[in-house]
Amino acid sequence: MFKRRTSFKDIILGIKNVVTSSDTQFTNFIKMDKVLILSKLSRYEFEKRKYNIDNDHELEKKLRNRGTDFEKLMQCHVLHKNFEKNVVDTLCKMGINVEVVNRFDYTDEKVKWADVIMPTGGDGTFLLASSRIRDNSKPVIGFNSDPSRSEGHLCLPKKFSANIRRAVEKLQSGDFEWLLRSRIRIKLISQRGEVVPKCLHELQENYCTAVVDGDPTNKGVLPVLALNEVFIGETTSSRVSHLQMRLNGSIEQTSMKCSGVCVCTGTGSTSWHLSINRIPAQSVAELLEFIEIPSCADKEKLAEEVADTYNKSLIFRPNDKRMSYTIRDLISAGVWPCPKGIKPRDFVSKLEIKSNCYDASLVVDGGVSFDFNDGTIVFLEIRPEDALRTVSLTE
Structure with a gap:
C-alpha cells in the first residue's frame, strides 16, 4: 500500500x-x-x-x-x-x-x-x-x-x-461544491441473537435508541454508519485480540493476534488512522543512522522532511470509495499470523472479521459500541447511497 x-x-x-x-x-x-x-x-x-x-x-x-x-x-x-x-x-x-x-x-x-x-x-x-x-x-x-x-x-x-x-x-x-463523505456500512451477525448498543459517552442514552433496530429487509445491517472509523478489539487494552480476517471477499482467511483493528474512511484518515500510523521524525533519524549519507547532509532536516511526506501520504480523500484497515501491533512471530503474508495496513473495498475474543467491542466513531465476542462476524463495506452529503466551500 x-x-x-x-x-x-x-x-x-x-x-x-x-x-x-x-x-x-x-x-x-x-x-x-x-x-x-x-x-x-x-x-x-x-x-x-x-x-x-x-x-x-x-x-x-x-x-x-x-x-x-x-x-x-x-x-x-x-x-x-x-x-x-x-x-x-x-x-x-x-x-x-x-x-x-x-x-x-x-x-x-x-x-x-x-x-x-x-x-x-x-x-x-x-x-x-x-x-x-x-x-x-x-x-x-x-x-x-x-x-x-x-x-x-x-x-x-x-x-x-x-x-x-x-x-x-x-x-x-x-x-460551492458538493462533497459526499463515504461512510462504512456495518453488518453484524451475532451468534447470541440480539445486538444491543452501548453508549460510550455519558448522558447519551437517546442516541443509542437510534441504533437499536436494524433494517428488517437487510438482517444484521446496523442503522448507524461510520463516518470516521470502526474499531474492533478486546475492551481491555492489555488483552490480546484474536481475530480472523478476509479481505475483498477472498476465500482465504487470516487468523491473527494483535491489539485490535481500525478500519477508516477518507474522512477518518486525518484522525485515529493518522495517529496510529504516524512515524515521528525521531524514528526516521534513527533509521538514517544505518544509511551512508554524506557528512555534510543535514540528517535532522532530512528526517523531518521524510517523516512529513510519509505522514501526509496516510491521508486520503473523504469521498474515496475505499476503506483503509490498520492491524495494531500485529504479532508476527512463530505461527502468527496464519497464514503469513497479510499486510498490517492496506486499502480494501470489503472486509470480513470474525471474533475469537473474550470481551471485545466493535466501536463506531468512538460513540457507540457493540459486543464482539467469540463467533460474532462483521462485514464492512462502503456504498455510494450511504455517503454523507456535505459541501466544500472556499473563497
Missing part, C-alpha cells in the same frame, strides 16, 4: 478519479427554508445535567471544590452560546426558519422537518449530527464555534466562523 516514492503519487491520482455517481443527480443548489441547528453540549451544561443541579451557585461551588477551573469552563460555555446565537440571528435575518435542538431532543422527526442540518460546535457535534442521517440526500453543514481552540476538520473553514452571513450567501447562490 504505502510503497516508497510511489504511494503518495498513487493516492493523489486516485483522488482525481474518485467521483460519486449519485452526486450527478444534484445541482449546486441548497434549499434552506428550514434549518435545524444542533447545539454543542458545553462542559458546563454537561456538568449541570450530570449532577442534576439547577442552582448555578451550588454547581459552581461543587465544581470549584473539586478543583475545576470554573472561570475557563464558563468562558468556553459563553463563547459557544454566543456563537450559536449569532448563527441563529443571522439565519433569521436572512428569512430562514430556524429551530435549535440539543443532543437530547435531536430526533428523526426533527431531521425530517429540516432542509439542512447545521451543527454548531466542533467535529464531535458534527459526528452526532451525521448519526441520524442515513442516506446521501440531506446536507449536513457545520460551523466551528471555537476555531482558536478546535481544528474542526468536518466543519466549514474557520474563516467562515467570523462571517456566517457570507457562508450562507455562498450556499444560497450555489457557490
Whole structure:
C-alpha cells in the first residue's frame, strides 16, 4: 500500500478519479427554508445535567471544590452560546426558519422537518449530527464555534466562523461544491441473537435508541454508519485480540493476534488512522543512522522532511470509495499470523472479521459500541447511497 516514492503519487491520482455517481443527480443548489441547528453540549451544561443541579451557585461551588477551573469552563460555555446565537440571528435575518435542538431532543422527526442540518460546535457535534442521517440526500453543514481552540476538520473553514452571513450567501447562490463523505456500512451477525448498543459517552442514552433496530429487509445491517472509523478489539487494552480476517471477499482467511483493528474512511484518515500510523521524525533519524549519507547532509532536516511526506501520504480523500484497515501491533512471530503474508495496513473495498475474543467491542466513531465476542462476524463495506452529503466551500 504505502510503497516508497510511489504511494503518495498513487493516492493523489486516485483522488482525481474518485467521483460519486449519485452526486450527478444534484445541482449546486441548497434549499434552506428550514434549518435545524444542533447545539454543542458545553462542559458546563454537561456538568449541570450530570449532577442534576439547577442552582448555578451550588454547581459552581461543587465544581470549584473539586478543583475545576470554573472561570475557563464558563468562558468556553459563553463563547459557544454566543456563537450559536449569532448563527441563529443571522439565519433569521436572512428569512430562514430556524429551530435549535440539543443532543437530547435531536430526533428523526426533527431531521425530517429540516432542509439542512447545521451543527454548531466542533467535529464531535458534527459526528452526532451525521448519526441520524442515513442516506446521501440531506446536507449536513457545520460551523466551528471555537476555531482558536478546535481544528474542526468536518466543519466549514474557520474563516467562515467570523462571517456566517457570507457562508450562507455562498450556499444560497450555489457557490460551492458538493462533497459526499463515504461512510462504512456495518453488518453484524451475532451468534447470541440480539445486538444491543452501548453508549460510550455519558448522558447519551437517546442516541443509542437510534441504533437499536436494524433494517428488517437487510438482517444484521446496523442503522448507524461510520463516518470516521470502526474499531474492533478486546475492551481491555492489555488483552490480546484474536481475530480472523478476509479481505475483498477472498476465500482465504487470516487468523491473527494483535491489539485490535481500525478500519477508516477518507474522512477518518486525518484522525485515529493518522495517529496510529504516524512515524515521528525521531524514528526516521534513527533509521538514517544505518544509511551512508554524506557528512555534510543535514540528517535532522532530512528526517523531518521524510517523516512529513510519509505522514501526509496516510491521508486520503473523504469521498474515496475505499476503506483503509490498520492491524495494531500485529504479532508476527512463530505461527502468527496464519497464514503469513497479510499486510498490517492496506486499502480494501470489503472486509470480513470474525471474533475469537473474550470481551471485545466493535466501536463506531468512538460513540457507540457493540459486543464482539467469540463467533460474532462483521462485514464492512462502503456504498455510494450511504455517503454523507456535505459541501466544500472556499473563497
